[in-house]
Amino acid sequence: MSQYFIARQPIFDRNLKLFAYELLFRNSPQNSAPQSFCEENATAEVLTTSSDIGLDGLVGTQKAFINLPLRFFQEPDLLLLPPDRVVLEVLENVEVTDIVGKGVKTLYDRGFTLALDDVVDIDPYVSILPHISIVKLEIPALARDNWGATISRLRRQGFKVLAEKVETNDEFEELSALGCEYFQGYFFAKPNLVSGRRLTASKLGLMQLMVKINDPEIDIETLSELVSRDVTLSLRVLNHVNSAASALNRRVESVREGVVYLGREAIRNIVTLLTMSSMDDHPVELVAMALRRGRFCELYARECDVEDQASYFTVGLFSVLDALMDAPMEEVVEKFALSSEMRGALVLHDGPKGLSLRVAQALERADFSQLPEDLSLSGEILATLHQDATLWSDQIVAESAVD
Secondary structure (H helix, E strand, C coil): EEEEEEEEEEEEEECCCCEEEEECCCCCCCCCCCCCCCCHHHHHHHHHHHHHHCHHHHHHHEEEEEEEHHHHHHHHHHCCHHHEEEEEEEEECCCHHHHHHHHHHHHHHHHCCEEEEECCCCCCHHHHHHHHHEEEEEHCCCCCCHHHHEEEEEEHHCCEEEECCCCHHHHHHHHHHHHEEEEECCCCCCCCEEEECCCCCHHHHHHHHHHHCCCCCCCCHHHHHHHCCCCCHHHHHHHHHHHHHHHHCCCCCCHHHHHHHHHHHHHHEEEEEEHHCCCCCHHHHHHHHHHHHHHHHHHHHHHCCCCCEEEEEEHHHHHHHHHHCCCCCHHHHHCCCCHHHHHHHHHCCHHHHHHHHHHHHHCCCCCCHCCCCCCCCCCHHHHHHHHHHHHHHHHHHHHHHHC
């Protein structure tokens, strides 16, 4: 578990109706930007938190403005958020090279709205202006006598103008009269802090996975197994494949199917973001328990010759989410894109998948009185399956251990 901190500053239209929030990186409850930080990692943290918590939990139904440093124009595939929910800001220190221009066009073609941040002069951005919708004017850096001419020029070129760092009512009234559509600044509201707790991923495991994902010889089965070793990564895969952006008309419940659907590149991008955001390690025993339960449920399903055995693994893997998030399971499952069957299995141990989880938990406690009486498998077979699952999970944990 780790705690996240994100500040959000509201953006209003000229009628002072809320238009959007800008999401800002924070690393403590102080609600102030760190004196020094890596812009790439800060953006990765904002993007990762937005995916984990969900944009609705951060900005409601409004759009989110997110700062993008150079790395994300060089690798636009790292942007995994729905295009209709975010506005991507080209930071003022991004030099517009051919590579950046290509990245901007790629994001534009994918449906993202793009904005220029902290603008004083748009001339350095000429080559990407056809793909820009909003220009954020840094009001304190502009001579007041030049406001009118600058805003008029931008509007004639078809841009919506956002006045940022507006400090007084007089500034707001004048800028509104001159044609600015949107406003942001301490006159309206200071950034407020949003914080909470979320799942974290093993940094070592992610680094190992990154190396293997980039191995062209890796097959889909091996990749699926590697992803399944981390609860957070597995959950991110399923959340992403079940999001509205994927346009699927059904729920995917197995990590393997999610990996197959997303493909190697999408998985690589998810892992890259998680790695960049510098998350903490899981407690080793909890990881081992999740893997052991997942493996047992999968072996149980295989022995019973039932379909969709991979989703049984997912149930066992996700059975520790309540411990990882320090919250009751019925609250935890509401945060993620899980089917009603999966939720029932995790919360109430309902259905065949829930039954396999009940058996796994009884065996790990050596409490055979809790085993259902009508099981189709003998106690001897169950014990063998549990032993196999334990050996498998112990091996996975050992392979990931820090020397």
